[in-house]
Amino acid sequence: xxxxxxxxxxxxxxxxxxxxxxxxxxxxxxxxxxxxxxxxxxxxxxxxxxxxxxxxxxxxxxxxxxxxxxxxxxxxxxxxxxxxxxxxxxxxxxxxxxxxxxxxxxxxxxxxxxxxxxxxxxxxxxxxxxxxxxxxxxxxxxxxxxxxxxxxxxxxxxxxxxxxxxxxxxxxxxxxxxxxxxxxxxxxxxxxxxxxxxxxxxxxxxxxxxxxxxxxxxxxxxxxxxxxxxxxxxxxxxxxxxxxxxxxxxxxxxxxxxxxxxxxxxxxxxxxxxxxxxxxxxxxxxxxxxxxxxxxxxxxxxxxxxxxxxxxxxxxxxxxxxxxxxxxxxxxxxxxxxxxxxxxxxxxxxxxxxxxxxxxxxxxxxxxxxxxxxxxxxxxxxxxxxxxxxxxxxxxxxxxxxxxxxxxxxxxxxxxxxxxxxxxxxxxxxxxxxxxxxxxxxxxxxxxxxxxxxxxxxxxxxxxxxxxxxxxxxxxxxxxxxxxxxxxxxxxxxxxxxxxxxxxxxxxxxxxxxxxxxxxxxxxxxxxxx
Numbered sequence: 001x002x003x004x005x006x007x008x009x010x011x012x013x014x015x016x017x018x019x020x021x022x023x024x025x026x027x028x029x030x031x032x033x034x035x036x037x038x039x040x041x042x043x044x045x046x047x048x049x050x051x052x053x054x055x056x057x058x059x060x061x062x063x064x065x066x067x068x069x070x071x072x073x074x075x076x077x078x079x080x081x082x083x084x085x086x087x088x089x090x091x092x093x094x095x096x097x098x099x100x101x102x103x104x105x106x107x108x109x110x111x112x113x114x115x116x117x118x119x120x121x122x123x124x125x126x127x128x129x130x131x132x133x134x135x136x137x138x139x140x141x142x143x144x145x146x147x148x149x150x151x152x153x154x155x156x157x158x159x160x161x162x163x164x165x166x167x168x169x170x171x172x173x174x175x176x177x178x179x180x181x182x183x184x185x186x187x188x189x190x191x192x193x194x195x196x197x198x199x200x201x202x203x204x205x206x207x208x209x210x211x212x213x214x215x216x217x218x219x220x221x222x223x224x225x226x227x228x229x230x231x232x233x234x235x236x237x238x239x240x241x242x243x244x245x246x247x248x249x250x251x252x253x254x255x256x257x258x259x260x261x262x263x264x265x266x267x268x269x270x271x272x273x274x275x276x277x278x279x280x281x282x283x284x285x286x287x288x289x290x291x292x293x294x295x296x297x298x299x300x301x302x303x304x305x306x307x308x309x310x311x312x313x314x315x316x317x318x319x320x321x322x323x324x325x326x327x328x329x330x331x332x333x334x335x336x337x338x339x340x341x342x343x344x345x346x347x348x349x350x351x352x353x354x355x356x357x358x359x360x361x362x363x364x365x366x367x368x369x370x371x372x373x374x375x376x377x378x379x380x381x382x383x384x385x386x387x388x389x390x391x392x393x394x395x396x397x398x399x400x401x402x403x404x405x406x407x408x409x410x411x412x413x414x415x416x417x418x419x420x421x422x423x424x425x426x427x428x429x430x431x432x433x434x435x436x437x438x439x440x441x442x443x444x445x446x447x448x449x450x451x452x453x454x455x456x457x458x459x460x461x462x463x464x465x466x467x468x469x470x471x472x473x474x475x476x477x478x479x480x481x482x483x484x485x486x487x488x489x490x491x492x493x494x495x496x497x498x499x500x501x502x503x504x505x506x507x508x509x510x511x512x513x514x515x516x517x518x519x520x521x522x523x524x525x526x527x528x529x530x
Contacts, residue, residue, distance in 0.1 A: 002456055011455040012517040014529020019043060020504035021353035022058070022431070022523035023150065026050040029138045030355050031528055033130070040357040041069065042128040042135050044365040045120045049139035049196065051351050052116075053189055054147045055524075056174070056373070056385060057156045058431075059351040061195070061207070063369035063387040064112075065119035066255050068242065068417040069127065070424035073360035073508065077253045077417050077424070081408075082119025082237035084112040086390060088405040089226040092397045103391045103403070106163070106375050108225030110390035112409065113235045116367055121204040122237060127361075133200035140200070143193035143383075146186045150524040154183035159498070160373045169378040170385060191383025208232045215381035223377065242417075245269055245318060248448035250425070252440075253417040258306045260437050261414040262317055266296040267441035269323035270330075276449030281460060281478065283485040284332065289445070290465045290472060290491070291330040293438040297467040298339045300437070305400035306408040312400070335470050335490030350413045350436075352429035356506050356515055364415035364427035416440050425508050428454075431523075432501025435464045439501050454505045454518035462500040465491075475500055 002008050012018065017040075019030035029050045030043035038046070044067070052060045065082035095109060103110045124132060149157070157164070158180040165171040165178045173189060175181070198206035206212055213232040220227045242253045245265040252268060254261025270292035276285060303312055316322060329336060350368030369375075369387035378385045392410045393403035401410045412433050418426040430439030439462070446457035461477035472486055473496040483493040502520035504527065509516065517527030 008459055009455060009521060011453050012519070012527035012529045014515045015513055016530050017357045018506050018515040018517045018527060018529040019047060019353065019355045020506055020517045020519045020525070020527035021047050021051065022351055022502050022504065022520065022525035023051050023055045024524065024526055025054055025142065025147070026353065027526050027528050030353070031530060033135065034357050038130045038135070039128060039359065040355040040361040040363045041123055042130045043355045043357065044353060044363040045124055045128070046135045046138060047353050047355070048120070048351070048365060048367045049136050050142060052367070053139050053143045053192065054150070055153050055351060056189070057153055057160065058369070058372065059367045060369045060374065060385045060387070061117050062114045062374065062384040063116050063367060064114065064389060064411065064413065065116040065367045066259055066411070066413055066415055067119065067123060067366070068253060068255065068364040068415045068427065070362040070417060071127065073362065073424050075251065075419035075422050075424060077242045077419065079240045079242040079255045080119055080123060080237060081240045081255060081259070082115040083258060083408045083411050084115035084235060084389070085406045085408050086112050086393070086403055087226040087228065087231045090403055090405050092395055092402055095395065095403065101395070103393055103395065105371055105388050105391060106166070106377060108220050108223045108377070110388040111220060111225060111375055111377065111386045112390045113227065113231050114387065115235065115237050117199060117207040118204055118235055118237045121199070132203060136196050136200040140193050140196045143189040143196060146188045149181060149183055149185045149187055151183040152524045154180065156372050164373050164376050167376045167378055169380040170373065170376050173378065174373070189383055191381065195382045195384060208235050212382045216379050216384055219379040219381070243314060243318065247272060247444060249420065250448065251419045252444065253419065254414055256307070256314065257304055257312045258408045259411045259414050260300055260304060261416070262304070262314060263296045263300045263437035264414060264416070264440035265318055266299060266323070267292045267438060268444065269318065269320070270295065270327050271441060271445055273324065273327040276445055280446050280450040280452065283482050286463060286482065287332065287489060288330060289438070289442055290463065291336055292326070292441070294336060294339055294465045294467070295326045295329060296437065301467060303400060304410045309404060309407045310400035333489065339468060350431050350433070352415065352431045352502070352504055354427035354429065354504050354506050356427065356508060360508060362417070362424045362427045362506070362508065364417050364429055366413045366415045366429055368413045412436050414440065423508070423510055425510070426505055428503070428505035430501055430503040434467065435462070435501045438464055439503065443503060443505070454507055454516060458503045458505070458518045458520050464500060473500065
């Protein structure tokens with residue numbers, strides 16, 4: 001229970017349905033869709049589409065998507081991998097012949113074929129109730145008629161203004177005279193409205209074939225990209241088998257690699273050897289969480305890749321034997337010295353949302369353009385802002401995550417789902433690039449080890465060990481209390497660039513029929529129950 005004398009927000013409650021997103025207009029859209037006959041799948045796609053317009057720095061149709069679905073509250077979880085692939089012509093050797101020595105943020109070689117639109121249209125066709133035109137109508141209206149720039153999005157845009165202004169279309173769309181406008185300003189994305197309208201009218205082919213695809217490919221080629229019409233026409237996501245582990249009597253489900261959900265499960269497996277008690281943010285407990293994260297992320301960098309192109313030892317990584325071995329390496333009083341060496345690759349930004357409807361369909365949904373405002377490359381004809389997910393590829397030909405034609409990069413975006421007793425009990429997710437896997441484990445530990453309600457667990461201050469180092473980023477509230485303690489343990493405490501991540505979650509109480517939800521105050525959004 002929150003302390004009502006302190007700033008904060010209350011847990012959202014409802015009985016019929018609930019949505020939790022990082023943008024108020026998206027949450028309201030999801031609720032409206034369900035009130036007008038749509039289900040949780042329709043609502044999730046509609047909400048995400050709105051965020052692709054009004055929270056364009058975090059997500060867009062030029063990005064990727066992953067989803068976990070529970071139909072009717074069943075613990076038979078469906079997973080969809082909507083991550084895009086590198087162009088067929090991409091390879092380490094080809095890029096080297098072109099003089100490419102690193103995959104930079106604005107490079108066309110960091111732009112894989114976007115998978116989000118494929119995921120949206122497939123999920124709605126298979127499990128939704130409404131037409132895509134109706135689902136996308138709210139996003140189209142905001143893009144065409146204008147939307148008000150909210151505070152967190154305005155903050156993020158100001159931080160990215162220098163790089164955004166270098167792309168003429170992105171600069172003219174999001175900036176005013178080359179500068180970031182303040183919160184409360186009105187923005188428009190009329191070209192994007194036309195593209196969304198085409199998708200609503202014609203489906204996925206409006207994006208992956210025909211004039212929109214030709215425009216995107218022409219633009220990417222004009223800046224040096226290797227993309228072809230065939231790369232877009234052949235784009236397709238897939239249903240995949242979720243992976244899971246057991247933590248404190250609950251089954252935790254994640255999408256399998258090429259996403260990093262397996263790393264969240266590894267952290268939970270390690271933490272299962274360290275029961276929580278006392279203060280949930282005591283230095284002794286956070287030390288254990290940091291060390292579990294450092295060990296699991298070292299494994300991520302060594303093994304995680306597209307399983308269609310590389311061998312990812314899932315059973316080994318999730319084995320009890322490995323969890324025990326890694327747990328035994330943790331000294332409760334001192335930082336681990338040497339961690340495995342790995343090829344570092346960056347991980348950035350996204351949006352996450354979850355929806356539960358009156359039939360108890362539960363959707364855990366995540367959509368990303370990677371860096372804030374992605375690659376900043378924007379097609380002037382279609383209004384599509386492209387992600388830069390290809391930055392996660394390695395240019396080491398021996399690395400399992402080496403770039404190759406038709407290969408999907410290692411992904412940080414991970415929706416989560418909790419089940420117990422044959423029922424789905426909580427769709428949840430944590431945004432924040434690198435932080436996401438630790439964020440999943442940190443959040444679940446606070447809920448199941450310490451009995452915290454969802455909103456209180458989301459509100460807690462955060463920390464994150466930078467992979468492969470002894471450096472730990474801490475939000476202000478923790479630095480004030482714990483920095484000296486962590487320095488004595490052998491860590492170097494750093495100030496994060498901004499508030500760390502964001503989270504949403506909805507708990508389904510099957511006995512009472514009540515829904516309880518939380519949404520992160522680090523973002524602009526909210527949870528609403530009806």
